[in-house]
Amino acid sequence: MRFVLAGQPNSGKSSIFNSVAGYRSATANFPKSSISFTATKTLIAGREVEVVDLPGIYSVTSSDTVAGPAERYLLNESYDLIVNVVDASRLGRSLELTLQLLGLGRPMIVALNMMDEARRRGVEIDHEELSELLGVPVVTTISRLGRGLKRLFRESLRHATFAVSSTPPTYDREVEEAVEQVRAAIDQDDSIPDIPSRFVAIKLLEGDAHLSDRFRSRAPDLMDRVADVANHLEEVHGWSADQVVSGSRHAVAHSIEDRVVIHQSSKEGWRERADRLLLNEWTGGPLMVLILAGFFWLVFGVGQRVEAPLVVGFNWLQGSVAEQFPPGSLTATIADGLVMGLAGGVAIVLPYLIPFLLGLAILEDTGYLPRLAYILDSFMHRIGLHGKSVLPLILGYGCSVPAIMSTRILESEKDRRITAVLTSFIPCSARTVVIFGLVAAFMGPMWALAIYLLNIFVIVVLGTVLAKRMKGASPGLVLEIPDLSLPEVKTLVAKTWLALKEFITIAWPLLIASSIVLGVLEWADAADSINALLSPLTVWMLGLPAAVGMTLVFGVLRKELTLVMLVQALGTTDINTVMTTQQLLTFTLFVVFYVPCIATIAVLARQMGWRGAAAISGFTVVVAVVVSVSGRVFYSLFF
Amino acid sequence: MMTLDTVGIKRQARVIMIDGGQKVRSYLNTLGIHIGDWLTVVQRAPFRGPVLVEVHGTRVALGRGVASKIQVDMDGVVEHLSGPMEAVEAGK
Known part of the structure; x- marks a missing residue:
């Protein structure tokens, strides 16, 4: 069984990985790149599980050089579960990656991490409601202190055993229509291997450099179709297609955040005070x-x-x-x-x-x-x-x-x-x-x-x-x-x-x-x-x-x-x-x-x-x- | 029309347009900066250094070049940092 840890930088992903690493962990390179990832084998409830730690990415589509190999891994490799590590104190932004990962249609679980940090910032999260809205299990953790990790991996094992695929989120109507058109074109094209077509359609509309390069030579007709649909989207909206799609995802992420987060007033702590001096223009x-x-x-x-x-x-x-x-x-x-x-x-x-x-x-x-x-x-x-x-x-x-x-x-x-x-x-x-x-x-x-x-x-x-x-x-x-x-x-x-x-x-x-x-x-x-x-x-x-x-x-x-x-x-x-x-x-x-x-x-x-x-x-x-x-x-x- | 690099410290501004190529745009998007988002300028480094903004509870440093490509709208409200979004909207 293989779990993949995916999350944004600074989400505490590596401390979750380190908590299970130890008994045989190894660093390997992604095929055709110098970018490495770490994998380890561990025992969870008596079963041997391989845990793969992908490099931290803000988004599956980004100009970041690590995003390409990470995306290729998520699309092409075989694994049983995605463990999406989410920084609870930055829920809205973190959910944008979560929504993209849901689009892969693989079994997934969310580790709502850094709960202590969120509380410090005056953020309370209704994690049951979050689980309901995302349609995947949500486990709260504080990886820095090792809290909730046992439960996270037990729950992961259970969820992976049932192998329930996640459901991709729905965006606004114009985006959905555009995605549907590109998706139909992908499904018709016999030269394209079996891939989650909805996920790829969205990425192509966003102008994802890695996927666009891959399809430009293999399926030029498809890319022409994508350009047509993107132009149409731009005409209707006034913004470029990539902004419409990412804006729509942003809106969904923040509406979920609004529904599950209860804000309380946060106190200014030593961190903020120290920062005021460390980053001040004079000091x-x-x-x-x-x-x-x-x-x-x-x-x-x-x-x-x-x-x-x-x-x-x-x-x-x-x-x-x-x-x-x-x-x-x-x-x-x-x-x-x-x-x-x-x-x-x-x-x-x-x-x-x-x-x-x-x-x-x-x-x-x-x-x-x-x-x-x-x-x-x-x-x-x-x-x-x-x-x-x-x-x-x-x-x-x-x-x-x-x-x-x-x-x-x-x-x-x-x-x-x-x-x-x-x-x-x-x-x-x-x-x-x-x-x-x-x-x-x-x-x-x-x-x-x-x-x-x-x-x-x-x-x-x-x-x-x-x-x-x-x-x-x-x-x-x-x-x-x-x-x-x-x-x-x-x-x-x-x-x-x-x-x-x-x-x-x-x-x-x-x-x-x-x-x-x-x-x-x-x-x-x-x-x-x-x-x-x-x-x-x-x-x-x-x-x-x-x-x-x-x-x-x-x-x-x-x-x-x-x-x-x-x-x-x-x-x-x-x-x-x-x-x-x-x-x-x-x-x-x-x-x-x-x-x-x-x-x-x-x-x-x-x-x-x-x-x-x-x-x-x-x-x-x-x-x-x-x-x-x-x-x-x-x-x-x-x- | 104002650009982000001219906004003063502790001032709030709303993004209305991001000029520049798709690369810069997608990078800003992944860090949680989209059209319509409220930003608070936290610090401005001297010697035309970067602008530090707070957006959705995250702090992001933006070089002056990048900041000058972000067109914003001001409402004149001086707000607390890290404040809840509702308070910002209500204050508007």
Whole structure:
């Protein structure tokens, strides 16, 4: 048996999914797209049920890139029940999706979620009346607290067993007539496979891009008919057909809302008061600077305090391990590489990575990120983008890979491309580790901050140039600002752990292995030839020790490796004893800007082809050389 | 005729037309903004930044470009935010 969870973004859908996920959950991609969905198998009343979590969609027809694959899934795949998750505090709008889903004519159940939120806003809902009007069971839930979920899944199982198909809603007369005409044309056409013709007729009248594309080549006569009917509808109504249809659905949704909702006066809570300050035209900007600066100091403060004793500990460990083996032997080299790899992971990466990931999760879960998009919109317009691009860019400070993938929230191709390029320049947490571990630790936090500001400056310049050179229109900012919320400790920990697990299971072993490989290469004197090959860049242009050449090569695998490799290549964790501050600065600048890591290049390639990814990678090297050489010159002139 | 980007803070306005392509329109529709809907302007960001509106209990940020494509009608009522719809209609 298979249930499909469908709902709008921020409806609490994923917390319902997470409550049953666990025993075998897996992420898969929709056919022919990079958009993924999650599925899990779970036991409900002794029966094994597969629960599929579709990405959140506002509407089945929308310009959103996730809507297409989600729509295709809902139309073509086999499943037994749709669990439509509805945000009770935004009933009217949520019902517009519900009405579309009812049009599929499959068995369906509504989870009326976020009941606590609705009550807080002074909204009481007669869920029995709602069930009557929609013709499907309605179960009230508070998924955040896990309330009502057992009942929801028991009811789902029961409803799916009976397999009662839902009845599509009725719209106003003109729409119904138009739908009927298109539907008749679909039913007559033998070339069209068995599909819910009413649903498809409505979508075609609304100009649904995904379905229209599908039918344009297969059934051109049908599309001509649709155009005729749409024109007629427009003549009668004065509005375009898509507005007539969606307006009619809007009216039905709100008349249902009016019948089932009892409004009471709502009190202004801390959320509204906080928002008034956070989004205020005078205080919003300064508060944003304070919040981001606080974030920076937190990461630095925690990291530095934890790092110092760990480094001392590992130096002692390194010394005592070296004593166990004959000096200069292969075993000693391997043991040393192993300790260095371990030390790099524990003593340098973790102290900065954990507070950083935790801080990012807090920014995400409080709902501050969309507010950042709001505040920075006018700034982003200056570099040819708009506020929504802020979200991928901020996520880029965590990891470039999900950040570049998240550019799909942007509507226009131009915005997506520019944002992806700029995101690859944002110092991700791995690069942050290098900035903190070298510059902040040995030169002071102000220097680290200066690197971040320089990075933003370079991005602004790049963005301005790219926006001028690339063609295409951008629709501008249209973004829901969800309520602020107190993040749950449990989800914060889970989020941080998920990101950390990636580091521990994939990056750390790679780090240790690379550290050993570098040690062996050095032992066999092979590293020298690679270093010599790179020395025009490293020694001549950047004024660094030749030994850093190898570390830059390893850095392409994972950016953290540059720091750990540096420790290994120079043979000490007290890097400031072998490199001058000027060299530390130049090295860090180069690492921050040059070639994104392998994983990022792969994602870029998927987004814009291998040629695009190669072009961007080459471009980053040029930028890195320019920036780090300027940094070197600047430092020698003024300090 | 007014457009949404010129409406002041805490003012209510009713959408009478949405200019621009179907893409923008359908996007606004999915966020619950249709012709005939009442919007309340909650905040206006400085430096020609976006307008924050409340519609059916949801807050939506609209860039100035998008807001200038939404033609609205004003009634001059200053209303509470998040207020019930009936109160809005009665106040009109």
